[in-house]
Structure formats: structure tokens, C-alpha cells
Amino acid sequence: MNVVEVNNLCKIYPKFELKNVSFTLEKSKITGFIGRNGAGKTTTLKSLMNLIHKNSGEILFFGQDFENNEEIIKQKIGFVLGEVNYYSNKKLNTITRITKLFYENWDDDAYIHYMKMFNLDGSKTPSQLSAGMKVKYSIALALSHNAEILILDEPTSGLDPVSRDEVLDIFMNLSNSGVTILFSTHIITDLDKCADNIIYIKEGKIIADTNVNDFVNSYRILTFKTKPQEAIKPILIGLKPIKNGYSALIKTKDCQKFQSVSTVADLESIMIHIEREEF
Amino acid sequence: MIKLFKKEIALVIHPTAYIFLALSMMLIIPNYPYYVIFFYTGLAIFFTCLNGRENNDILYSAMLPISKKEIVKSRFCLVILLEIMQILLAIPFAIIRQKMNVPSNQVGMEANIALFGFSLIMLGIFNMVFFLIYYKDVRKVGVAFVKSSIAVFLYIAIIETCVHIIPFFKNYLDTKDTFYISYKLLILGLGIIIYTIMTVITYKKAVKLFENYDI
Numbered sequence: 001m002n003v004v005e006v007n008n009l010c011k012i013y014p015k016f017e018l019k020n021v022s023f024t025l026e027k028s029k030i031t032g033f034i035g036r037n038g039a040g041k042t043t044t045l046k047s048l049m050n051l052i053h054k055n056s057g058e059i060l061f062f063g064q065d066f067e068n069n070e071e072i073i074k075q076k077i078g079f080v081l082g083e084v085n086y087y088s089n090k091k092l093n094t095i096t097r098i099t100k101l102f103y104e105n106w107d108d109d110a111y112i113h114y115m116k117m118f119n120l121d122g123s124k125t126p127s128q129l130s131a132g133m134k135v136k137y138s139i140a141l142a143l144s145h146n147a148e149i150l151i152l153d154e155p156t157s158g159l160d161p162v163s164r165d166e167v168l169d170i171f172m173n174l175s176n177s178g179v180t181i182l183f184s185t186h187i188i189t190d191l192d193k194c195a196d197n198i199i200y201i202k203e204g205k206i207i208a209d210t211n212v213n214d215f216v217n218s219y220r221i222l223t224f225k226t227k228p229q230e231a232i233k234p235i236l237i238g239l240k241p242i243k244n245g246y247s248a249l250i251k252t253k254d255c256q257k258f259q260s261v262s263t264v265a266d267l268e269s270i271m272i273h274i275e276r277e278e279f
Numbered sequence: 280m281i282k283l284f285k286k287e288i289a290l291v292i293h294p295t296a297y298i299f300l301a302l303s304m305m306l307i308i309p310n311y312p313y314y315v316i317f318f319y320t321g322l323a324i325f326f327t328c329l330n331g332r333e334n335n336d337i338l339y340s341a342m343l344p345i346s347k348k349e350i351v352k353s354r355f356c357l358v359i360l361l362e363i364m365q366i367l368l369a370i371p372f373a374i375i376r377q378k379m380n381v382p383s384n385q386v387g388m389e390a391n392i393a394l395f396g397f398s399l400i401m402l403g404i405f406n407m408v409f410f411l412i413y414y415k416d417v418r419k420v421g422v423a424f425v426k427s428s429i430a431v432f433l434y435i436a437i438i439e440t441c442v443h444i445i446p447f448f449k450n451y452l453d454t455k456d457t458f459y460i461s462y463k464l465l466i467l468g469l470g471i472i473i474y475t476i477m478t479v480i481t482y483k484k485a486v487k488l489f490e491n492y493d494i
Contacts, residue, residue, distance in 0.1 A: 051341050051494040074344035081342075087290050087334045098289050101282040102343045 001027045003149060003180045009047055009057035016204060018043055021057070023199050023209045025149070025182055030175050032195035032212070033184040034267075036275050040204040041184040042081075045153050049079055061149070075104055078142025080152040085126050085134060092137060093122035103145035114140035117166070131158035139167060143174070150174065152183040156190050168194045188268040198267075202274065212267070219270050220255055220262035223247045232257075238273030249273035283345065283353035291336050292357065293326035300364055306372035309379065312387040314435045317398040320365045321405045321431060324358050325424040328413060337417050341494050351414065351486050358410075359478065362402045366395060377455050387439055392463035393452040396470030397438050403477030405431050414485040416492065 004025035011018040018040050025031055035041050046052040048059060050066055059066045061073045087095055100106040115122060118136040126134055135155055142150055150171075156164045164187070171181050172194050182199075185191065191198060191212060198215050200208035208215055219237075225245040228236065235257065236248035249270060255262050265273075299319040306313055331337065340350045373390040388394045408430045412423035442448045451459040452466065 046494070049342065051338070053491065053493055070346060071344045074342070079342050081338065085335060086339045087336070090290055090334075094289055098282075098286045099343070101285065102345065 003027045003062055004048070004182070005058075005060040005063075006044075006048070007058040007060075009044070009059065010055045011043060011047060011052060012055050016040070016043070018047070018054075019205045021201070021204070021206050023206055025180050026197070027180050028175055028178050029196040030171055030181045030183075030194050031197040031199055032191035033182055033199045033201070034186075034188070034191065034271060035184075035201035036271075037186075039201045041201060042153055043204075044201065045079075045081075045151055045182075045184060048151060049074075049077070075145070076148040078145065078147030078150045078152075080135070080138040080142050080150070080155050082135065082154040082157060087125075088127040089125050091123055091125055092120065095126075096122065096141065099141055100144070105146040107144055107146055110146070111140060111144035114143055117170075118163075132160060132163055135159060136163065136167075139170075143170070148179060150179060150181045150183070152181070154184055154186065156183075156185055156187055164190065165193075188266075188271060191267055200271075200274075207274070216265060216267060216270065218252050219249050219265040220252050221247055221265045221269055221273075222250050222258060222260060222262045224260070238276035240273065240276050247273075280349065280353060280356070283340075283349055284356055286340070287353055287357045290334070290339075291327060291331050293323065293330045295326050296323035296361060299323040300361070300368055303365055303368035304372050306369050306390045307376050307379070309376075309381045310385045312435070312439070313384070313390055313394055314387065314398060314401060314438070316369065317362075317365060317401055318405075318428070318431055318435075320362050320402065321409070321424075321427060323361055324405075324409065325420065327357070328354075328417075328420045328423075332417060332420050338494055347489050348486050351482065351489050355410075355478070355482050355485070358406065362406075366398070369395070377457075383453075383455075388442055389453050389455060391452075391454070391456045392460065393466040396463070396466035396468070399467075399470035399474040400477075401431055401434050403474040404434055407477050407481045410481050410485045411488065414488040414492065417489075 002024040006024070007022050009018055009021040016038070021040070021044055033041055033045070043052060047054050048066070050070060061069075062076070064073060066073055096111065100108075100111075118133070118140060120133065120137055120140060126137070129137065135158055139152070139155060142152070156167055159167060168190060171183070175181060175194075195212050198208060198210060198212050199206060200215075222236070223242065223245055224247070227246060228239065228248070233239065235250055235254050237250065239246055239248040249265060250258070250262065299322060302316055302319050305311060305316050337350070341347065373394070376390040383389055388397070405427050409423045409427035412426060413420055442453045451462045456463065
């Protein structure tokens with residue numbers, strides 16, 4: 001079942017454009033949203049929450065149009081925007097006391113649990129927290145109103161490896177209990193650890209919306225000692241120099257066209273080659 | 280709405296807003312341009328909106344399960360409350376000023392009922408200029424304040440000039456409340472009507488502007 005459906009979402013800025021962005025989120029699945037800086041990840045996520053007005057397209061949550069059911073839908077969403085700093089000189093307890101007023105399903109026990117888990121002190125202010133701790137506090141707030149969907153913009157950037165691992169474990173536990181998660185990230189190992197699906201955006205256009213394993217298995221890495229001939233270049237994706245020659249990505253189905261042995265690609269090398277201008 | 284209003288009080292209002300409310304007592308200063316006291320209310324509103332911008336209040340509010348219209352409504356409720364409080368707190372000090380055995384105000388209008396009427400119009404002008412710029416782009420709170428301040432001081436200059444050059448203003452309105460009270464009540468009534476109309480129009484336009492604003 002799709003809990004989120006985005007169809008042909010377009011947003012036009014003078015120097016950037018979201019071009020017919022379409023994807024779906026399956027219930028209880030963790031979806032990683034990747035793309036390089038400026039590819040349109042934050043714009044897409046903000047559009048989902050109606051923070052940015054789309055020029056055209058349709059956004060459905062639980063089969064309902066977001067614009068006409070905004071308040072009901074937002075009750076079921078936890079939205080975290082990276083390291084954004086709210087009310088930097090107010091105590092976390094004060095921010096929480098106000099935030100909980102707005103959520104029908106606020107769970108104090110869950111809030112206390114996550115505050116303890118993240119070692120957050122409610123008597124501190126956001127200005128006294130590190131970037132990572134701010135993200136943790138935002139996540140604790142998002143998790144405490146029993147959201148059915150979590151949308152997070154780079155929730156793990158700024159976190160140390162142990163905290164990142166904790167957050168990803170929480171995502172997996174939440175996913176097992178039926179929560180749908182969409183999170184953007186630059187840290188590809190996060191996706192290796194917990195993502196079921198992947199949405200890949202490049203220059204405002206979705207170039208992949210698929211299962212992580214299928215995506216990874218659809219590519220192979222080829223290495224060359226010398227620069228490959230022009231004739232095969234159309235098949236190569238992101239040909240780039242490496243220490244002792246060149247490497248490029250190829251579609252798995254094209255493997256048989258080459259005599260040399262290709263190696264299994266990982267998400268990071270796929271992304272690097274796709275984003276790489278041809279050498 | 281009550282929840283949002285609680286949010287405005289707990290998280291957004293700038294502490295100086297309370298200090299500026301206390302400045303209503305400046306009406307007992309024997310010689311002072313009393314309109315400035317109500318300009319301080321505008322300063323409190325500016326500081327509060329600036330505080331909101333610096334603390335990502337709009338983004339925080341927009342992510343709550345509420346509509347954008349409610350965000351604007353709660354801010355207007357706070358602003359109207361501050362303005363009405365400033366007026367109400369000033370009334371006893373205006374009465375004290377009138378009973379003080381000192382010469383009339385040498386640098387501006389008397390602290391009388393007409394002053395409150397004119398001040399309400401001034402606050403209506405402030406609201407209109409400030410919020411129509413602010414809700415077009417909440418990052419430009421400084422521009423909104425500069426332009427609304429210019430509008431307010433122009434208005435003060437016009438009213439004070441009228442007191443000097445128009446006999447009706449000088450002889451009837453710039454007097455103690457024991458004289459010509461019906462004219463002053465008329466100005467107060469006009470002030471209340473104009474303030475209400477301007478603020479309601481501003482609110483409706485602000486809602487539309489904010490609906491179209493990309494956060």
C-alpha cells in the first residue's frame with residue numbers, strides 16, 4: 001500500500017526546476033532520498049509539506065490531497081529539517097511543552113524515552129547543544145507524536161557514528177512497527193544499513209525510484225588501464241580517472257559486451273559515477 | 280487558536296514588549312510628544328517579528344498541524360492585544376497628567392481623548408504598512424519596520440502640524456478633557472473605526488500574501 005504518492009510535481013525557480021517529480025512511498029518501508037547538493041531534495045521535501053508552493057502536480061498522503069487535508073495529515077507526519085535551530089534561547093522543556101499542545105497523539109512516555117536515549121537534557125537550550133544534539137532533539141519531537149510517516153531532511157548529518165547508528169536502529173524499529181520513513185542523506189552508508197528503497201534525484205529530476213538491491217545490482221564497475229575507445233563510450237557512465245587508469249559504470253545488462261571483468265558496484269560508487277561529468 | 284497564542288507568548292514575544300507596555304506611564308511627563316509612546320508598541324511588534332525570524336518561528340509553526348491562516352491570525356491576535364494593552368495602560372496616566380498642576384504640553388498634543396483616537400489611527404497605519412510587507416516575505420522584517428516607521432512619523436508630523444495651523448485642532452482638540460469632550464469622543468470613535476477597518480483589511484490581505492509565500 002502506498003501511503004504517499006507524488007505525481008508530476010513541478011516547481012520552477014529562476015535558476016532551478018523540479019521536473020515532473022513522481023514517486024511513491026510504501027507503508028512500513030524506509031526510503032532513502034539521495035542526490036548531490038542542489039539536486040532538489042530539500043525543495044521536494046518542503047513541497048511535500050506545502051512549505052513551498054508547487055507549480056503543478058499532485059501530492060497524496062493516505063490517498064488524501066495534502067492541500068485540502070493539511071491539518072489532519074500533519075498530525076500523522078513527523079518532519080525534521082536537518083540542523084535547523086528553533087528558539088535557540090528557550091529551554092527544550094518549554095519548546096516541548098508548547099509543541100505537544102498541537103498533537104492529539106502526543107506520547108509523553110515516548111518523549112521521555114527518546115530524551116534519555118539521546119542523552120538530552122530538557123533544561124538546556126538549543127544554543128547549548130551541538131549540531132548533532134539539535135538533530136536528535138528534532139527527531140525526539142517527531143517521534144513522540146506517534147507519526148505514521150517520518151520525513152527527515154539529512155537527519156544523520158552532523159551526528160557522530162555511534163549516534164548515527166542509534167538513529168538508524170530507531171528507524172528500523174519504527175519501520176518494523178509500521179512507520180513509513182523517507183529521509184534524505186549524503187551519507188550513503190546509512191542507506192546500505194537500513195533503506196529498503198531508494199529515490200535518486202539529479203538536477204530536479206527523479207532518475208531512480210526502486211528497491212536498493214535492484215538499484216545496486218543494475219550496475220557494475222569496469223576499470224581500464226588506458227583510456228577506452230570512443231566506440232564504447234556511449235555505454236560507459238561517468239568515465240573517470242583513477243590511480244592506475246580509468247573507471248566507469250555500466251549497466252549490468254551490458255556486461256557481456258566487455259571481455260574484461262566487471263566488479264559489483266556499491267551505492268557510493270554508483271552515485272559518484274552518475275554525477276561525474278564524462279572525462 | 281489558544282494553543283498558537285500560548286506559543287506566541289511562550290516562544291516568540293520579545294521581552295522588551297513588556298517594557299514598552301510599561302512606557303505608557305510616560306504620559307505623565309509634562310512635556311513630551313506623546314504619540315511616540317504608541318510608536319514604542321510598533322517597536323515591540325518589530326522586535327517580536329525579528330525574534331521570530333531569528334528563531335525560525337515561521338518554519339516551526341508551518342510544520343505544526345495547523346494552517347498558514349492560523350499562523351497569521353495568532354500573530355495578529357498578539358499584535359492587537361499589545362496595542363490595546365498599550366492604550367488601556369495609558370488611560371490612567373493620561374488622567375493623572377490632566378490633573379497635574381503644570382502648564383499644558385509644550386511639545387505636542389495634550390494627553391487627552393483625541394490623542395487616543397489619533398493614536399489608534401496611527402497604529403492602524405503601522406499595522407497596514409508593516410504587515411503587508413512582512414507577510415510578503417517574512418525575512419524582510421527590517422524593511423517592513425523602516426517603511427512603517429516612516430509612515431507613522433509622517434502621520435505624527437501631519438497631526439502635530441494641524442494642531443499648530445488649524446484652529447479646530449488647536450482650540451478644540453488640543454485641550455483638557457473637561458472642554459469640548461464631544462469633539463474628542465468623535466475623534467476617538469473615528470480612531471476606533473479606522474483602526475478596526477485598517478487592521479481587518481490588513482489581516483485579510485496578510486493571509487493571502489502568506490499563503491503564497493514559500494517558506
